[in-house]
Amino acid sequence: MKTLILGGARSGKSRLAEQLARESGRPVTYIATATVGDAEMAERIAVHRARRPADWTVIETPLALAAALQEYAHGDGCLIVDCLTLWLTNLLLANDDQALARERQALLDTLGALPGEILLVGNETGMGIVPLGELTRRYCDAAGWLHQDIAARCDRVLLTVAGLPLALKGGLP
Numbered sequence: 001m002k003t004l005i006l007g008g009a010r011s012g013k014s015r016l017a018e019q020l021a022r023e024s025g026r027p028v029t030y031i032a033t034a035t036v037g038d039a040e041m042a043e044r045i046a047v048h049r050a051r052r053p054a055d056w057t058v059i060e061t062p063l064a065l066a067a068a069l070q071e072y073a074h075g076d077g078c079l080i081v082d083c084l085t086l087w088l089t090n091l092l093l094a095n096d097d098q099a100l101a102r103e104r105q106a107l108l109d110t111l112g113a114l115p116g117e118i119l120l121v122g123n124e125t126g127m128g129i130v131p132l133g134e135l136t137r138r139y140c141d142a143a144g145w146l147h148q149d150i151a152a153r154c155d156r157v158l159l160t161v162a163g164l165p166l167a168l169k170g171g172l173p
Contacts, residue, residue, distance in 0.1 A: 001117050003170075004150050006124040007160035016160055017080050017119040018051065020173055024117050026078040028056040031069070033087035035062045048082070062090040063099070066106035075115040084122035084150070085143050092139055104146065111153045122147055124159065 003020070007013035021028045030052060036042045052058065061068040065087050073079050081087075091100040111118075126144040131137050151157045156170030165172055 001156065002111065002114070002120070002154040003118070003156040003158065003173075004120045004122065004147070004154045005158045005160060005165075006122050006147060006168075008124055008127075011124075011160040012163035012165075013121050013123075013160045014048065014082050015051075015163070016158065016165055017082060017121050020119055021056075021078045021080050021117075022053070023173070024078040026076060026117060028053070029072045029077060029079045030056050030058045031065070031072065031079065031081045032058060032060045033062055033065065033081070033083060033090065035086075035090060062087065063094070063103060066103065066110040069107070069110050069114055069118075073114040073116050073118065078117040078119065079114075080119045080121065082121040084120055084146060085125070085139075086123075088142055088146060089139060092135065092142065100142075108149055108153065111150065120150060120154070122150075 005013045005017050032045075032048070034041065034045050036045060057072070059068055059072060065081065069079065069081070091103055094100070122143065124147070125140050131140060151169060154169065156173075157168040158165045158172070159168055160166070
């Protein structure tokens with residue numbers, strides 16, 4: 001089962017992914033894509049770390065997501081990716097369009113063949129106004145296209161708002 005969980009900032013998307021992972025009864029591997037760029041991000045990361053059970057395996061991979069998925073996904077496990085849009089941001093900030101295209105395609109090619117339960121978390125940013133800055137517009141466009149392509153490959157797509165999930169594809173957990 002592959003599930004894409006989308007939502008805005010502080011919508012409850014990560015918490016929902018963690019709840020689904022706990023309820024799966026499977027060993028959990030948590031792939032974190034965030035990098036510490038400032039004190040506020042360090043605090044966000046600390047909150048996420050404090051919430052995770054001690055028996056979860058945590059892999060930090062800011063760029064090579066497809067390779068990490070191939071290495072750590074297994075048939076009896078549950079894997080969380082948190083989050084797709086931070087991973088995308090890391091690639092956009094690397095200023096290497098070839099790396100972005102290569103890693104994006106590798107993720108899309110890999111996703112369908114992954115065993116086990118896969119929970120993918122992403123920030124939904126396409127519901128607001130068109131941003132003024134060029135990099136921000138590139139990010140919103142790239143995130144929207146990535147989410148569409150991943151949603152097409154997932155069994156279930158959930159949107160979280162105010163901590164409540166709404167099923168966009170497949171049923172509610």
